[in-house]
Amino acid sequence: MADPVERPADQPECPSMQGAGLLPPELRAWMLLLAATGAVEQELRAVVKGNLDVSHDEFLVLCLLAEEPAGLRMTRIAELLGRPKTRLTYQIACLQHAGLVTRQSVCGDKRGVEVALTEKARRLLKEASETLSETVKRALTQFVGPAQREAMCALLPDLAASPDLEAN
Structure with a gap:
């Protein structure tokens, strides 16, 4: 079994890692995954700001649009990101002002x-x-360890049987 994921001294272990609380295994697994993805997002924020000069939320909008060459309706973007439409309107205005998106x-x-x-x-x-891809890979390597893998496999049993995962 791999060594536990190292974390900075000022970063306490996620309480869900202990597994002695009231949460059912599925919810505990979800919390472990959320903690890991949250840590990856934190690593990515500074890189996004430095390379694209946009907020992380604006970056998510750009990523959605990058996958849809014809564009997306604002209501669909709000649905996909789980954001209020009013907040999205502000983000789109900022992106438009920066010359990164068009609205019609x-x-x-x-x-x-x-x-x-x-x-x-x-x-x-x-x-x-x-640079963004390397940041994500580095952060995933740092924050996703055996506990997160175990959690993911518990949530998605078919994933545990994947030959791609067994090779790692």
């Missing part, structure tokens, strides 16, 4: 607004992609 009305729908990446945003994402 949806034909035949007075209230519909579609958002798409600009060429500037595509170029910046492409230029930053290697």
Whole structure:
């Protein structure tokens, strides 16, 4: 079994790691995964700000749009990110002001607004992609250890049988 994940001295162990509380195994596993992804997000925030000069939430919008070349409706972006539409409107305005997205009305729908990446945003994402990818991989290596793997396999038993995971 691999060594426990090292963490900075000022970062206490996640309480869910102990497993002696009231949570059922599925909820405990979910909490372990949330803690790990939260730690990865923290690592990514500074890199996103430094490379793209946007907030983490704005970066998530850019990532969604990068996967949809034709753009997405604002209501769909809000649904996918679990964000209030009012907050998303502000984020889109900031991205538009920075020249990273365009907004246009949806034909035949007075209230519909579609958002798409600009060429500037595509170029910046492409230029930053290697650094962002390395940051995610490094953070995952640092924060996802045996407990998180075990939690993921408990939530998704078919994943435990995956030959890709067994090789690691």
